[in-house]
Amino acid sequence: MPEVMPSKERLLNAFVDQLIEDKGWGERDPEELLKLRLKLKTQADEAVEKGVLGALSDEQLDELGEMADRDAPDEEVSEFFKSLKINYVKVATDALSGFRQRVLNDEIEED
Amino acid sequence: MAETGRMGSGESMGAVIPPERFMEKLAAREQAKQVEQLVAEQQLGQEAIAVVNQEEAEKAKLTAEIAKTEAEVEKLRQALRYPSAYSKEYREEQLRNAEGSLASLRAKAETLEASGEKEGEAEGVQTEGEPAEDFEYYVWEDLVPSPEAQTHELLVKASYEDVLKDIDDPKIKADLAEYFAERFGGGEKVAVEGETDAGNGQVAETPERKLSEAERKEKIEKVRAKGWAPFKRAVARAMAGVAAVMMLLGAKPTTAQATRVSDLGFASGGMIGMLEKELNEAESAETELAGTTGEAMGTGIGSGLISQIEGAGVRNPEGEGSEESEGDEEAEKNEGNEKSEENEENEAEERSVLETLEDKLGVSLEDLKNTEGGVDFSRYDLQGIGAAMFEGMADQEGTVVFENGLMMNLANYNSPEKYKKNSFGTDITKELSKENKESDLINITLERLRDFAPGLAAFSAALPGVLEAAGVDQSIINNENLEERGQAVWALMQGENGGDLQRKLMAEVSLVLTNGETGFSFYQENGLEQTFYAKMLDDGSMQLAMSLEERKDEPQVEVVITYADGHTEVIDLSLRCSGQPNGDKVTKKSRSPISSKKVMVQVPGKGWKALDQLDSGELAKIGDEMTVRVPDRETVPDLDPKRPEVPEILGPGPLRPSDKPETGGETSAPDSGWSETTVPETPTTPETPTTPETPKPETPPEAPKEEEKPAEDEKKEEPETPTPETPEPEKPDEEVEKKDPSVAEDLDDKVDKAGELDKTEDVEDTGVGKTEVEDDAPTTGDYVDTVEGMTGSMDEKEEQEEADKKAEDYDYLDSDEIADIVDEILSGGVK
Numbered sequence: 038m039p040e041v042m043p044s045k046e047r048l049l050n051a052f053v054d055q056l057i058e059d060k061g062w063g064e065r066d067p068e069e070l071l072k073l074r075l076k077l078k079t080q081a082d083e084a085v086e087k088g089v090l091g092a093l094s095d096e097q098l099d100e101l102g103e104m105a106d107r108d109a110p111d112e113e114v115s116e117f118f119k120s121l122k123i124n125y126v127k128v129a130t131d132a133l134s135g136f137r138q139r140v141l142n143d144e145i146e147e148d
Numbered sequence: 149m150a151e152t153g154r155m156g157s158g159e160s161m162g163a164v165i166p167p168e169r170f171m172e173k174l175a176a177r178e179q180a181k182q183v184e185q186l187v188a189e190q191q192l193g194q195e196a197i198a199v200v201n202q203e204e205a206e207k208a209k210l211t212a213e214i215a216k217t218e219a220e221v222e223k224l225r226q227a228l229r230y231p232s233a234y235s236k237e238y239r240e241e242q243l244r245n246a247e248g249s250l251a252s253l254r255a256k257a258e259t260l261e262a263s264g265e266k267e268g269e270a271e272g273v274q275t276e277g278e279p280a281e282d283f284e285y286y287v288w289e290d291l292v293p294s295p296e297a298q299t300h301e302l303l304v305k306a307s308y309e310d311v312l313k314d315i316d317d318p319k320i321k322a323d324l325a326e327y328f329a330e331r332f333g334g335g336e337k338v339a340v341e342g343e344t345d346a347g348n349g350q351v352a353e354t355p356e357r358k359l360s361e362a363e364r365k366e367k368i369e370k371v372r373a374k375g376w377a378p379f380k381r382a383v384a385r386a387m388a389g390v391a392a393v394m395m396l397l398g399a400k401p402t403t404a405q406a407t408r409v410s411d412l413g414f415a416s417g418g419m420i421g422m423l424e425k426e427l428n429e430a431e432s433a434e435t436e437l438a439g440t441t442g443e444a445m446g447t448g449i450g451s452g453l454i455s456q457i458e459g460a461g462v463r464n465p466e467g468e469g470s471e472e473s474e475g476d477e478e479a480e481k482n483e484g485n486e487k488s489e490e491n492e493e494n495e496a497e498e499r500s501v502l503e504t505l506e507d508k509l510g511v512s513l514e515d516l517k518n519t520e521g522g523v524d525f526s527r528y529d530l531q532g533i534g535a536a537m538f539e540g541m542a543d544q545e546g547t548v549v550f551e552n553g554l555m556m557n558l559a560n561y562n563s564p565e566k567y568k569k570n571s572f573g574t575d576i577t578k579e580l581s582k583e584n585k586e587s588d589l590i591n592i593t594l595e596r597l598r599d600f601a602p603g604l605a606a607f608s609a610a611l612p613g614v615l616e617a618a619g620v621d622q623s624i625i626n627n628e629n630l631e632e633r634g635q636a637v638w639a640l641m642q643g644e645n646g647g648d649l650q651r652k653l654m655a656e657v658s659l660v661l662t663n664g665e666t667g668f669s670f671y672q673e674n675g676l677e678q679t680f681y682a683k684m685l686d687d688g689s690m691q692l693a694m695s696l697e698e699r700k701d702e703p704q705v706e707v708v709i710t711y712a713d714g715h716t717e718v719i720d721l722s723l724r725c726s727g728q729p730n731g732d733k734v735t736k737k738s739r740s741p742i743s744s745k746k747v748m749v750q751v752p753g754k755g756w757k758a759l760d761q762l763d764s765g766e767l768a769k770i771g772d773e774m775t776v777r778v779p780d781r782e783t784v785p786d787l788d789p790k791r792p793e794v795p796e797i798l799g800p801g802p803l804r805p806s807d808k809p810e811t812g813g814e815t816s817a818p819d820s821g822w823s824e825t826t827v828p829e830t831p832t833t834p835e836t837p838t839t840p841e842t843p844k845p846e847t848p849p850e851a852p853k854e855e856e857k858p859a860e861d862e863k864k865e866e867p868e869t870p871t872p873e874t875p876e877p878e879k880p881d882e883e884v885e886k887k888d889p890s891v892a893e894d895l896d897d898k899v900d901k902a903g904e905l906d907k908t909e910d911v912e913d914t915g916v917g918k919t920e921v922e923d924d925a926p927t928t929g930d931y932v933d934t935v936e937g938m939t940g941s942m943d944e945k946e947e948q949e950e951a952d953k954k955a956e957d958y959d960y961l962d963s964d965e966i967a968d969i970v971d972e973i974l975s976g977g978v979k
Contacts, residue, residue: 043391044521045384046664046710051511051519059510067529068536068658075662079587082664083372086383090368095359098367105374115378125386126393133390134508 052133053077056140080145081136088132092123210257217250373583377669390505391516397502398513522665524712525617525656534651537598537658553647557599560726561682570681570695572596572603573726577703580723586668589705590661593727598654602638602692606680606729608653609634610719613711614660618652630731631694634680638692665710673699678731679722694731704730 053074057063062073093101104114139145359367371379506512520527542549547557560566560573567575573596580588597604608614615625615637624636641650660666677699683691706720721727 043388043395044665045387045391047516047519047521048387048391048509048511049664050521051515052509054519055510055515066536066539067533068539071533071658071662075587075590078664079584082383082387085387086372086379087368089379089383089386090371091364095364098359098364098371101371102367105370111376111378114376115381118378118382125382126389129383129386129390130505130508133387137508137510 048133049078049081050074052081052137056137060140077140081133084136085129085132088128088135089123089125092128093121097121207257207260210253210260214250214253214257217253375585375670390509394502394505394511394513394516397498397505520663520712522710522712523613523660523663525659528655528659530617530652530655531648533655533658534653537594537654538651541598550642550646552642552644554601554641554650555647556601558684559599560596561600561684567724567726570683571722571725572600572606572680572682572728575724576726577723585670589668589723589727593661593721594654594658596726597657600682600726601641601650602682602690603680603726603728604650604653604657605638605641605692606634606682607657607719607727609637610729610731611657611660611709611717613709613715613717614653614656617656618649620649631678631680634692634694638690642689660709661707663709667708667710669706669708671704671706672701673704673720673722673730674701675699679725680729680731 056077057070057073063070065073090098090101101117104117136145502513538555541547541555541557544557546559547555549555563574565574576589576592576596579592593607597607608618609630610633612625615633616622620637620640624633624640627633627636637649637653640646641653675698677697678694679697680692680694683693685691703723704720705723706718709717709719711717720730722730
């Protein structure tokens with residue numbers, strides 16, 4: 038049994054699986070279930086991406102946009118995100134929680 | 149989930165806010181909407197301000213507030229069904245407070261109605277003590293799911309901006325700003341940052357939110373569309389951090405250790421800060437595998453973090469005391485019961501925080517621990533998944549079902565739109581959207597592998613973990629020759645129970661590709677590289693083998709798979725060859741990021757064409773009567789609808805207004821997204837020999853079969869013309885070398901191997917299924933095709949120039965090695 042690692046994948050899998058169960062979407066053939074799982078994981082991931090970027094100030098967003106315009110190298114982008122003084126953990130928690138509520142409230146469709 | 153005592157701070161996790169503040173937020177939001185509506189109705193006139201200040205407006209607002217609040221209360225009643233980390237007593241208290249707030253609103257409205265008194269006079273109405281009837285506790289996320297708007301400050305600002313964003317008149321804007329300042333008070337000063345500038349009457353920019361929500365959204369999408377690996381890593385870190393916090397809180401520290409937990413100050417963000425620091429530090433070395441966001445989370449962060457916490461004596465899952473903790477226990481005895489009680493409180497608080505997290509995410513700690521991280525095939529019914537994936541395929545047109553259960557559908561393989569004759573199918577770059585290229589890639593790849601069994605064999609062969617889980621014999625898995633592994637797997641698929649193996653491998657590949665830890669990194673490959681090809685033989689069977697290809701800005705994707713046990717495997721796929729897996733990189737020519745810049749040429753009578761799609765006649769006219777443009781921005785206009793669509797990952801798409809260059813500079817067409825350049829006279833074309841190979845959609849080859857393809861197929865698809873707009877940033881060689889541990893170690897070996905594989909005879913001699921190769925067998929690929937296509941039309945001087953150009957690609961080799969390779973190629977030793 039490998040050591041239990043606190044990884045993104047582990048959290049997303051547990052999160053999405055529980056969501057599927059809570060919504061009663063689990064009764065389907067394996068292939069469809071895989072697709073649904075992938076879709077929800079992608080959407081949840083996107084929600085966190087938007088949450089992180091949404092936590093930036095206007096100036097930081099501008100700076101990032103400028104970096105996008107000139108195809109800034111990975112190193113620079115990496116430094117940028119390292120230097121941010123945002124609480125990534127809380128942002129991720131809030132984003133996932135918001136996504137969960139939207140699914141539970143049927144604001145995000147099954148298919 | 150069980151209810152527990154409340155957290156130390158009612159809002160520390162953002163789950164629940166006091167009803168008073170909730171009402172405040174609602175009121176602020178409603179007021180902002182009211183003002184906006186009024187402003188709109190009054191055509192943004194000054195009258196709106198007056199109306200806002202009138203009693204009628206106040207009444208209308210209050211009525212709206214009450215109606216809105218009642219609706220929200222009804223909604224909150226539904227939310228009461230959700231579990232909470234807060235105690236029953238606390239929630240009852242919250243309900244009473246909320247009831248008071250609502251009653252106060254109602255009383256205020258009644259007072260205004262009855263006496264016409266102003267709002268300030270109505271505030272004295274006592275409403276406390278009224279019976280609580282329909283109160284709920286407030287789950288903030290139910291009301292405002294957007295993470296951006298989860299604080300009071302942001303909400304008010306958002307409302308404020310909603311009102312102000314469409315107002316042009318600076319005076320009205322200033323008046324509204326003043327109005328908001330008055331309404332929200334000094335504590336909400338953020339809402340009135342748009343104070344007027346006495347000098348010019350313009351609203352000053354707010355330091356934090358000068359952008360409208362729409363502008364912010366646009367910028368956010370722009371950044372997301374970049375698909376930056378460092379950004380994705382940051383997001384992955386954030387999620388891994390959540391998991392890490394839960395696991396830490398779920399650990400059961402001793403009483404003494406709980407003191408340390410408290411000292412770390414989780415509730416006040418101290419532990420989170422420490423986590424972030426650890427997560428950031430873990431990013432560097434462990435995450436160097438490009439795009440492996442999940443892998444980074446699964447290893448570096450977890451182990452580093454837990455080690456740090458353990459080092460601090462905080463976490464001890466087995467309850468075994470370390471030296472430090474034993475020392476702490478000694479100290480604890482001396483400090484007596486007071487300390488013990490404090491620790492218990494700390495423990496309770498930590499449990500409470502954990503349960504709040506569990507509530508918010510719907511995920512228990514046990515769920516988290518029992519869920520797979522990396523790929524873990526043991527959790528799945530592989531045959532079942534595989535069978536489902538092939539269900540219905542037998543009924544599809546063109547599907548062939550063999551006696552052993554193996555299924556294939558070669559429609560894609562036989563397509564006239566195929567990129568090259570030795571590819572596994574059609575070019576898939578056009579099918580990858582810019583926004584969802586990873587999920588598009590997954591879906592397309594799964595479909596292609598399902599249809600094209602040799603492709604599945606080749607793909608699986610590159611992943612020993614997949615082969616092992618499918619029960620493939622260890623002797624095959626341990627064979628370090630990728631080509632032979634692929635051929636062996638393909639042979640197994642054609643043997644007894646081959647259908648079962650096919651289904652199992654398909655299920656595994658789907659699990660591998662859809663696992664969130666799997667990383668995708670898109671790039672352009674350069675240099676010589678081994679790659680699989682498949683060929684249909686006369687007897688109708690398919691031959692799987694590898695050949696050596698020259699890559700020149702070939703769009704590829706590297707897929708890094710992380711397994712549950714932490715080990716990783718890497719495979720890279722050629723996108724224009726339907727995701728055909730590649731093998732060893734024979735040269736050290738570096739990869740480059742996917743470039744969106746394409747040199748476009750305006751061909752008289754034909755519109756704009758990409759430089760690499762010009763025929764030789766057209767190339768010859770460059771500098772004479774044709775204009776060359778180099779896009780200076782990411783997006784390139786699709787100026788010629790006849791031009792084959794360039795895939796999103798390569799950049800071009802319809803020109804949007806926002807894509808216009810911001811500065812004209814020397815460009816002659818500043819509004820087009822292009823910079824026009826002086827056409828280089830010299831290096832271009834007469835020397836540039838051939839027509840690109842890429843099939844043109846408007847003139848698809850007639851014959852669908854490989855063997856019947858016209859001679860153009862033999863020509864090189866990439867002209868050698870320098871493309872000044874896409875300089876290739878040289879990356880360290882290690883980046884290439886580490887992608888596949890099976891890459892040959894020694895440079896000389898690589899050179900020798902390159903030479904050998906450039907000979908058809910040698911290709912025939914490699915691998916397991918040593919099959920006779922036909923004259924037009926796809927044994928060599930682009931590089932050889934190019935040479936073959938050139939030799940008939942070039943004199944010696946041109947050949948030498950071409951050889952020199954080739955040699956430039958191998959600048960890391962010494963002159964003798966270069967000469968050997970060039971001679972080998974030009975000597976006709978290859979077909």
